Amino acid sequence: MHHSTIPFVDLTAQHQPIQAKLEQAVQDVIRQGDYVLGQALSEFETAFALACGATYGVGVASGTDAIALGLQACGIGEGDEVILPANTFVATLIGVLRSGATPVFVDCDPKTALIDLMAAEKAITTRTRAIIPVHLYGQMVSPRRLLDLASTYDLLIFEDAAQAHLAEREGYRAGSIGIAAAFSFYPSKNLGGFGDGGMLVTREEIIAQTMRSLRNYGATRKYFHTDFGTNSRLDTLQAAVLKTKFPFLYDWNCDRNRIARQYDALLKPLAEYGIVPIENHCDAGHVYHLYVIRVTEASPIERTTLQTALAEMGIQTGIHYPIPCHLQPAFHCLGYRAGEVLIGLIELGQKFWQKCLT
Structure with missing residues (x-):
């Protein structure tokens, strides 16, 4: 596909x-x-x-x-x-x-x-x-x-x-x-x-x-x-x-924050599998230069395996750092x-x- x-x-x-x-x-x-x-x-x-x-x-x-x-x-x-x-x-x-x-x-x-x-x-x-x-x-x-x-x-x-x-x-x-x-x-x-x-x-x-x-x-x-x-x-x-x-920066930042909230909602069910987004403690003040998730020790999937699967779907990711x-x-x-x-x-x-x- x-x-x-x-x-x-x-x-x-x-x-x-x-x-x-x-x-x-x-x-x-x-x-x-x-x-x-x-x-x-x-x-x-x-x-x-x-x-x-x-x-x-x-x-x-x-x-x-x-x-x-x-x-x-x-x-x-x-x-x-x-x-x-x-x-x-x-x-x-x-x-x-x-x-x-x-x-x-x-x-x-x-x-x-x-x-x-x-x-x-x-x-x-x-x-x-x-x-x-x-x-x-x-x-x-x-x-x-x-x-x-x-x-x-x-x-x-x-x-x-x-x-x-x-x-x-x-x-x-x-x-x-x-x-x-x-x-x-x-x-x-x-x-x-x-x-x-x-x-x-x-x-x-x-x-x-x-x-x-x-x-x-x-x-x-x-x-x-x-x-x-x-x-x-x-x-x-x-x-x-x-x-x-x-x-245009303020509006661009607002768009990033809005999209991040959508990611948070969609990824929420994965928390029980050890995949959790970095917490937002700034609310609307977070400008999301990057949207970052953690693949914790509780996850049955290794981080490299997840990256490979996403790459096969055409979704590029990075590790910082x-x-x-x-x-x-x-x-x-x-x-x-x-x-x-x-x-x-x-x-x-x-x-x-x-x-x-x-």
């Missing part, structure tokens, strides 16, 4: 209705010729930051750079410990390491896949400076619990909101909880460009100013370099594409082992990180 393929990612349906608008936006940049730090970028930075509940937005070349440079702009560096979940894309870890800080992994709540804040509290030491709540799959970590934790232990909250554009929980939007937040505009994100891109949003003017310098060779003005920066600017062409798509950060070959130098309780202190500073690279 022939089945039509349901791809894991297909942006055609999203782009077709606004194709003319997208083409016009690109043509406008070509006519203006302001390809780097141009008008479309500044307009998009302002609009996106305000929508997130922040004041300033600084576009950079990728979500990874938004984390790495963002932590640096917030004063995070060598000697500081940063708590983050092991179940995240490796960019979160790389961002911490590039800042010079020490990553301290903690486990996640299996019901939500979000960082376990009780485990995070146990991991806090006198050197802990910040926590990175990863708003995974489009669902936010509890803002109230984060703010309570940060207040109790004097921690900075730096949000990884790469998968949570306009997500909401407890009256907060992703990007409005902590000192700053990093977003990714990779093409498959809820708001994606036609290539790589990212942004840091913040309410702190000094952090925004430092970030603008760091993304532009450390220059506060042309040929005057006050910071050890790099070349990481969100291209004007990409910004124009994102600015054009941005007004098959190997957690602490077990990736590149980061064995961090000292973690499979099955270890992820609340231990790892003595990793900048010198040890350099040793890992050699």
